[in-house]
Amino acid sequence: MLLSSFLAFGLLTLFDTSRSLHLAPRSTLTDRDDEYPLPNKGNLQIHDPNVLLYDHTFYAFKGAPSIQYFQAPSMGGPWTLVGKVLDGPSIIDKKGQTRPWAPTAIELNGTFYCFYAISQVGSQNSSIGVATSHSINPGSWTDHGALINTGTGGGDLSDVFPYTVSNAIDPSVIIDQDGKPWLAFGSFWTDIWQVPLTDNMLSIENPSAPAANHLTFIDLPGDNNDLTHLQGTRPEEGSWISYRTPYYYLWFSHGRCCYFDPEKLPPAGQEYSIRMGRSLNVSGPYVDKDGQSLLEGGGQTVYGSNHDMVYAPGGLGVVTTDVGADILYFHYRMFSIHLSLPENAPSHIAYRNIQAVVTDIWIFTVNMTVGLGFNQSLLGWNYLDYEDGWPTPISGTEAPVSQPKKSTNQSSSATTSNAQPTSTQPVGAQSSSGQAHSTISSLAQTHSAKPSSVSTKSVDKSILYVSFLALAFLLHFASAVS
Numbered sequence: 137m138l139l140s141s142f143l144a145f146g147l148l149t150l151f152d153t154s155r156s157l158h159l160a161p162r163s164t165l166t167d168r169d170d171e172y173p174l175p176n177k178g179n180l181q182i183h184d185p186n187v188l189l190y191d192h193t194f195y196a197f198k199g200a201p202s203i204q205y206f207q208a209p210s211m212g213g214p215w216t217l218v219g220k221v222l223d224g225p226s227i228i229d230k231k232g233q234t235r236p237w238a239p240t241a242i243e244l245n246g247t248f249y250c251f252y253a254i255s256q257v258g259s260q261n262s263s264i265g266v267a268t269s270h271s272i273n274p275g276s277w278t279d280h281g282a283l284i285n286t287g288t289g290g291g292d293l294s295d296v297f298p299y300t301v302s303n304a305i306d307p308s309v310i311i312d313q314d315g316k317p318w319l320a321f322g323s324f325w326t327d328i329w330q331v332p333l334t335d336n337m338l339s340i341e342n343p344s345a346p347a348a349n350h351l352t353f354i355d356l357p358g359d360n361n362d363l364t365h366l367q368g369t370r371p372e373e374g375s376w377i378s379y380r381t382p383y384y385y386l387w388f389s390h391g392r393c394c395y396f397d398p399e400k401l402p403p404a405g406q407e408y409s410i411r412m413g414r415s416l417n418v419s420g421p422y423v424d425k426d427g428q429s430l431l432e433g434g435g436q437t438v439y440g441s442n443h444d445m446v447y448a449p450g451g452l453g454v455v456t457t458d459v460g461a462d463i464l465y466f467h468y469r470m471f472s473i474h475l476s477l478p479e480n481a482p483s484h485i486a487y488r489n490i491q492a493v494v495t496d497i498w499i500f501t502v503n504m505t506v507g508l509g510f511n512q513s514l515l516g517w518n519y520l521d522y523e524d525g526w527p528t529p530i531s532g533t534e535a536p537v538s539q540p541k542k543s544t545n546q547s548s549s550a551t552t553s554n555a556q557p558t559s560t561q562p563v564g565a566q567s568s569s570g571q572a573h574s575t576i577s578s579l580a581q582t583h584s585a586k587p588s589s590v591s592t593k594s595v596d597k598s599i600l601y602v603s604f605l606a607l608a609f610l611l612h613f614a615s616a617v618s
């Protein structure tokens with residue numbers, strides 16, 4: 137009797153949850169659940185990815201500890217390691233010189249440039265350096281050291297405005313429609329800045345008084361020059377500028393990037409998301425769809441956590457295929473599904489295929505955790521569709537139709553190759569379940585005798601498995617009763 141009420145309770149709990157399969161899931165982890173499409177899988181573990189399309193091949197550059205880079209025939213991989221940009225530490229003599237961050241590679245007139253940042257978490261004592269090569273092959277790169285330095289005593293010209301108020305991390309470079317290169321950089325402190333590069337991109341134009349443009353800023357109460365106050369309060373970083381006639385688009389990451397404690401996630405919406413604004417002028421001012429300036433805290437969110445599976449996307453870039461389609465790529469964290477089983481669960485439950493052979497009565501616990509390490513950031517990507525000149529990431533691996541080829545003066549890589557991402561794997565339900573399968577199978581050994589009901593943190597994908605298991609459970613129950 138006790139056992140059957142216990143069982144009924146378990147079943148009710150399971151079925152109550154499974155009903156939400158047909159409803160909008162009650163989102164507890166993130167607040168904009170289905171507003172954004174699932175990412176296509178990049179099949180690469182990477183934080184702050186940078187993708188360069190050159191000669192029909194995609195190259196992905198990855199920060200710390202050295203700048204490794206990979207190549208693939210498509211955004212979905214398979215990626216193979218090509219080599220490293222820097223073999224040892226950067227020649228920039230600063231703390232963190234062995235761990236160059238957030239590289240950005242660009243090809244211009246036969247030269248490959250790889251911009252990178254040297255910094256430490258929470259420090260404004262940062263530099264942006266550059267290495268060049270006449271070939272994309274490893275072993276051919278030369279490190280030229282710092283282009284800009286920020287922070288008190290942070291190095292050459294670090295006492296020059298705006299380096300006194302900004303943080304030299306997260307470099308990105310655009311060559312504008314007049315052929316002029318610009319370096320964008322910045323993060324917490326006073327957010328995103330832009331300075332003009334010389335034609336060879338190895339230094340800043342007029343370095344002791346650069347014609348700097350402030351691109352984004354969230355104005356908060358307090359002294360804007362009080363860096364201790366500013367730190368951590370203006371969560372905008374990781375900028376990227378793309379161009380599609382007639383607009384420049386300024387993209388950036390907003391919110392908390394990393395160090396997530398699965399038990400204490402920041403309030404929904406405060407984790408990384410991708411924001412954007414546009415301008416007819418590479419130097420701004422950039423405004424969002426609501427007409428709000430990015431210098432006044434504007435920037436509409438175009439991509440964020442979604443489906444209670446994908447968490448804190450950011451560290452983005454945009455790459456244009458040669459058929460003229462734009463791809464937004466980024467890193468994201470993936471919630472893992474943990475099924476806890478009672479100790480007496482028989483070993484013949486084949487979790488890998490989610491085929492439960494139910495011979496006894498168990499109650500499963502579902503709980504979600506999110507990867508903590510930088511090394512659990514995954515490459516994701518979506519095509520961008522433009523409506524009235526506003527880009528939106530779309531689901532699927534088909535490029536949107538009738539994208540006008542963009543007139544660009546960017547690197548030849550953007551204009552001469554014909555590579556098109558093909559045979560990529562959509563994440564969708566299919567590959568999400570792939571992820572879930574492996575997580576579940578790897579955790580299937582972790583048995584728990586705790587008869588707990590389905591956690592409120594259960595999510596739509598996990599609900600699918602729970603429903604499946606519950607169905608098997610019910611069938612067994614029904615046959616036992618009859």
Ligand SMILES: *[C@@H]1O[C@H](CO)[C@@H](O)[C@H](O)[C@H]1NC(C)=O
Binds near residue numbers: 229
């Ligand atoms: C910044 O780094 C440089 C180089 O390591 C060092 O000499 C300087 O003292 C640092 N400044 C601060 C404020 O820590």
Ligand SMILES: *[C@@H]1O[C@H](CO)[C@@H](O)[C@H](O)[C@H]1NC(C)=O
Binds near residue numbers: 245246
């Ligand atoms: C491109 O490279 C060639 C060969 O190195 C050089 O002669 C030419 O001046 C460069 N063009 C530009 C615009 O820098």
Ligand SMILES: *[C@@H]1O[C@H](CO)[C@@H](O)[C@H](O)[C@H]1NC(C)=O
Binds near residue numbers: 313314315544
């Ligand atoms: C591209 O840049 C060159 C200078 O490098 C300039 O002469 C040319 O007009 C630009 N083309 C377009 C379409 O803007």
Ligand SMILES: *[C@@H]1O[C@H](CO)[C@@H](O)[C@H](O)[C@H]1NC(C)=O
Binds near residue numbers: 418
């Ligand atoms: C962009 O803005 C800057 C600064 O306001 C201005 O000097 C420049 O002429 C503008 N460029 C174009 C192409 O309008």
Ligand SMILES: *[C@@H]1O[C@H](CO)[C@@H](O)[C@H](O)[C@H]1NC(C)=O
Binds near residue numbers: 474503504505
């Ligand atoms: C969720 O699962 C993880 C990994 O098994 C565990 O460390 C954590 O304590 C669980 N959280 C809850 C609320 O059960």
Ligand SMILES: *[C@@H]1O[C@H](CO)[C@@H](O)[C@H](O)[C@H]1NC(C)=O
Binds near residue numbers: 511
């Ligand atoms: C990932 O990083 C964590 C710490 O941040 C480390 O313990 C773990 O070994 C790393 N895993 C891999 C596969 O590199």
